[in-house]
Amino acid sequence: NAGVTQTPKFRILKIGQSMTLQCTQDMNHNYMYWYRQDPGMGLKLIYYSVGAGITDKGEVPNGYNVSRSTTEDFPLRLELAAPSQTSVYFCASTGERYEQYFGPGTRLTVT
């Protein structure tokens, strides 16, 4: 049982490039989330999903897209990377009590 895994761990993008951050969980959780964490700050919710085929916007969705074709996977897409998207991105899934389990994060730099 690996929990929540994320790839890649680190990435540097040029302005305007696109990429997909991968997230997989093996706990059969229905609910999954993407957060971003800027230096010295708490986490802000980007998108979430309550099950396969269902996604919804969080607090800071602009510049991102998500899909949820399976229970296990919840990829986050950046289409036109901007410096403001430099951050650490965390994926999470939710257990029975709604406590969230987080992956190790992807550190993204846009230059």
Added chain:
Amino acid sequence: GESVGLHLPTLSVQEGDNSIINCAYSNSASDYFIWYKQESGKGPQFIIDIRSNMDKRQGQRVTVLLNKTVKHLSLQIAATQPGDSAVYFCAENLGGGADGLTFGKGTHLIIQP
């Protein structure tokens, strides 16, 4: 502004002492609260949670207290150890369901030898 916030950005305690980390929230409709520990370079790690129908919940060396009257949450860590050094976040779920958490900025707990 954020509905969840922390009183102190940094807390320094002696090893072996008890630590108390505080958190204020502004939404009286918040139903569920969680404390997370985040070590450098890692994702947040679940510590303990509490629902709004409770005042206190205890775990191993940790206790969470909820005062709904003043909208205050605290995390008590007993007999603080070096491994407790981390940033601690409180988070709330406004809907009591699965639509994501709202996090405060965090308190950096530093353990002095």
